[in-house]
Each structure stands twice: as structure tokens, then as C-alpha cells.
Amino acid sequence: MGFWADYQDKIASGALKPDEAQGAIARKLDHLAEALKDYAPKPAGFFARLTGAKNGPAPKGLYIQGEVGRGKTMLMDLFCAHADIEPKRRAHFHAFMQDIHARLHAARRGAKDPLLTVANAVAAEARLLCLDEMQIADIADAMIVGRLFDILFQRGSVVVTTSNLKPGDLYKDGLNRQLFLPFIKLMEEKLDVVTLDSPTDYRLGRVRGRETFIHPLGPDADRKLQELWVKLTDTETGAATALDVLGRKLPVPQAAHGAARFTFADLCEAPLGPPDYLALAQNFRTLFIEHIPVLTPRHRNPSKRFILLIDTLYDAHVRLVASAEAVPEALYSEGHHAQEFLRTVSRLQEMQSASWWGAKIVET
Numbered sequence: 001m002g003f004w005a006d007y008q009d010k011i012a013s014g015a016l017k018p019d020e021a022q023g024a025i026a027r028k029l030d031h032l033a034e035a036l037k038d039y040a041p042k043p044a045g046f047f048a049r050l051t052g053a054k055n056g057p058a059p060k061g062l063y064i065q066g067e068v069g070r071g072k073t074m075l076m077d078l079f080c081a082h083a084d085i086e087p088k089r090r091a092h093f094h095a096f097m098q099d100i101h102a103r104l105h106a107a108r109r110g111a112k113d114p115l116l117t118v119a120n121a122v123a124a125e126a127r128l129l130c131l132d133e134m135q136i137a138d139i140a141d142a143m144i145v146g147r148l149f150d151i152l153f154q155r156g157s158v159v160v161t162t163s164n165l166k167p168g169d170l171y172k173d174g175l176n177r178q179l180f181l182p183f184i185k186l187m188e189e190k191l192d193v194v195t196l197d198s199p200t201d202y203r204l205g206r207v208r209g210r211e212t213f214i215h216p217l218g219p220d221a222d223r224k225l226q227e228l229w230v231k232l233t234d235t236e237t238g239a240a241t242a243l244d245v246l247g248r249k250l251p252v253p254q255a256a257h258g259a260a261r262f263t264f265a266d267l268c269e270a271p272l273g274p275p276d277y278l279a280l281a282q283n284f285r286t287l288f289i290e291h292i293p294v295l296t297p298r299h300r301n302p303s304k305r306f307i308l309l310i311d312t313l314y315d316a317h318v319r320l321v322a323s324a325e326a327v328p329e330a331l332y333s334e335g336h337h338a339q340e341f342l343r344t345v346s347r348l349q350e351m352q353s354a355s356w357w358g359a360k361i362v363e364t
């Protein structure tokens with residue numbers, strides 16, 4: 001069965017909801033799947049001359065950009081499973097780059113040009129390379145991807161990749177970014193850059209009608225919050241990461257697909273301040289805050305930070321999932337900030353509303 005037929009089958013069976021934006025990209029992937037059937041990538045120089053192998057130019061791969069939960073990975077995986085070309089490799093971009101660095105490390109012992117050696121080997125192992133979640137987080141990756149992918153394309157590898165960012169927004173504000181610009185140009189030249197512009201965040205649809213401010217605390221609350229986490233991220237546990245805040249690292253215990261997860265203690269008992277909260281609001285669409293206690297005069301600084309945190313999240317329209325000892329209006333009744341906390345209560349209430357989470361949520 002062809003890619004398009006399989007995609008249509010999944011819609012007919014109800015496994016996938018019809019989605020015009022996904023359909024448009026599925027058409028492109030279908031064309032690519034067809035082109036790959038007739039494509040034999042270039043053998044290495046000597047061998048090519050020996051066999052007189054003829055081959056057309058490599059078909060253009062795809063760079064699928066779009067917001068979280070739109071179905072980029074779903075489409076890429078469906079395509080990768082289907083593509084009639086061997087060998088093929090599917091990897092998370094981050095894992096792919098870790099593998100590259102490990103091989104570079106090994107190749108440095110012998111090879112004159114380690115990157116060329118590694119890139120040649122990778123190209124030989126993958127005529128089709130499907131890379132999920134392209135993002136360039138550090139300078140070590142930024143400085144090698146240009147040449148690495150240039151060699152992969154020269155060797156005839158076809159790349160399909162997904163990303164939340166357009167090529168031009170990768171490694172934004174990164175150190176020595178001018179040295180990274182050739183990679184952006186390469187992506188734009190060698191790949192068909194398409195946006196998956198679906199109005200539906202399929203993960204978000206799963207939380208519709210559910211409580212997002214869970215109380216009181218206890219195993220039941222923990223379980224409910226964990227359920228929401230899984231629905232919103234498709235993972236049991238996110239990956240630990242860190243944000244750069246004014247030259248410091250702000251540790252994020254768990255992050256996945258635009259969501260981050262903390263405890264109240266992580267965010268409000270540690271000495272964090274406005275730049276930290278702003279960085280969180282700018283980097284995540286959804287924030288999970290677990291174990292918010294009833295705030296007493298003992299919690300003077302944590303209370304102040306909590307008020308600031310909620311204000312910051314509110315201003316950036318971040319979605320909040322929280323577990324707390326009590327409902328918002330019972331969280332803070334006496335102390336210095338009681339008056340100010342009325343605003344926090346009102347915001348916490350609004351942040352639970354369907355309209356805050358997105359009026360156009362499709363039930364999925």
C-alpha cells in the first residue's frame with residue numbers, strides 16, 4: 001500500500017481525525033515516497049566509475065515545521081515506516097547528534113578528517129534519515145551540523161525532519177551564530193520547508209473538560225496530575241534540561257513538547273526571581289506546578305514569589321496545571337500579601353477556564 005492510501009485508511013478507520021493541514025503535508029510525503037522508489041543514491045566515486053552507475057539528483061526531503069501537538073512526528077513516522085528505501089534510519093535529533101559526537105571522539109584517534117569519516121559512514125548507513133525534533137541547543141552541535149549535513153547531502157542521503165522552529169530561527173541568539181548560518185541556508189536549499197499549520201493541538205484536546213487545578217494533595221492528586229502530564233506530552237517522564245538566565249542555568253527537572261514540570265518548592269522556595277519566571281514563560285506553553293501548600297505567614301518569601309510567578313505566567317498566557325492543598329481562594333488567608341493575593345486567586349481561576357486553554361480545542 002502506498003503512503004497516501006495508508007494515511008487515508010487511518011482516517012477511515014478513525015485512528016486519525018481528518019485534518020486538512022496534515023493532508024497537504026501527507027501529499028508531499030506521498031510524492032517523496034514515490035520518488036524514493038526510483039532513487040538510487042550515488043555510490044562513492046571510484047565504485048561509481050567502475051560500475052558506470054547512473055543516478056538522478058536526490059529527491060528533495062522535507063523540513064516539517066509547526067507548533068506542538070500538530071502531528072509532525074506522527075506524519076514523519078508514518079512516512080519513515082513506509083518509505084521503500086534501504087537502509088533507513090529514524091532518530092531523535094538530539095540522540096542523533098550525541099551519536100555523531102561519540103563517533104567523532106573515536107575517529108579523532110586515527111582519521112585525518114574525522115568529520116568527513118563520520119559523515120561518510122552515517123550516509124552509508126542511511127539513504128533516508130528521519131530526524132525528529134530538530135533543535136540546536138549548544139555550540140558543539142551548531143559548529144558541526146553545516147559541514148555534516150553538507151556531506152550527507154553530497155552523498156545522496158535524503159532527510160526528513162520535524163521541528164518547532166523554522167530553519168531561520170534555529171540557534172537564535174546562539175554564540176558565534178554567523179558560523180551557523182550556512183546550515184540554515186543548506187536546510188532551506190536542500191529541503192522543502194513546510195509548515196504544518198493545523199489549528200488543532202491533538203494533545204491539548206485530550207485534557208478538555210478535565211480539572212487542571214487539582215486539590216487537595218495526596219496520591220489521588222498525584223495520579224491525576226500524572227495523567228494530565230502523559231496526555232499533554234505523550235511521555236511518562238520528561239527530560240531534565242536547563243534554561244540560560246542571564247548567564248546562569250535554571251534547572252528544569254522535566255520538560256517535553258513545550259511543557260515543563262516543577263514542584264512548588266523548586267520554583268518558590270528556591271531563590272528565583274523575575275528573570276527566571278520570565279524565562280519559563282517564554283520557553284514553555286504549559287507549566288505543571290505540583291504540591292502548592294496553603295501559604296501561611298511562615299511562607300513570606302515563597303508567597304511573594306508565587307504571586308510573581310502566577311502574574312508572569314498569566315501575562316504570557318501560559319497554561320497551568322497545578323496540584324494544591326486547597327482551592328485558590330483558600331490558599332492564602334492571612335499575612336502580608338493577602339490583599340495582593342486576591343489578584344492571584346482571580347488569575348488562577350481564569351487559568352482553569354476552557355477559554356484560557358483554547359476556545360477551539362477539538363476533542364481528541
Ligand SMILES: Nc1ncnc2c1ncn2[C@@H]1O[C@H](COP(=O)(O)OP(=O)(O)OP(=O)(O)O)[C@@H](O)[C@H]1O
Nearest residue numbers: 016017019067068069070071072073074202203257
Ligand atoms: N489527525 C490526528 N488524529 C488523531 N490524533 C492525532 C492526529 N494527529 C496527531 N495525533 C496525535 O496527537 C499527538 C501529537 O502528535 P505528534 O506527536 O505527531 O505532534 P508533533 O507535531 O510532533 O508535536 P511536537 O512538536 O510536540 O513534537 C500524537 O499522540 C499523535 O498520535
Ligand SMILES: [Mg+2]
Nearest residue numbers: 072073133162
Ligand atoms: Mg513531535
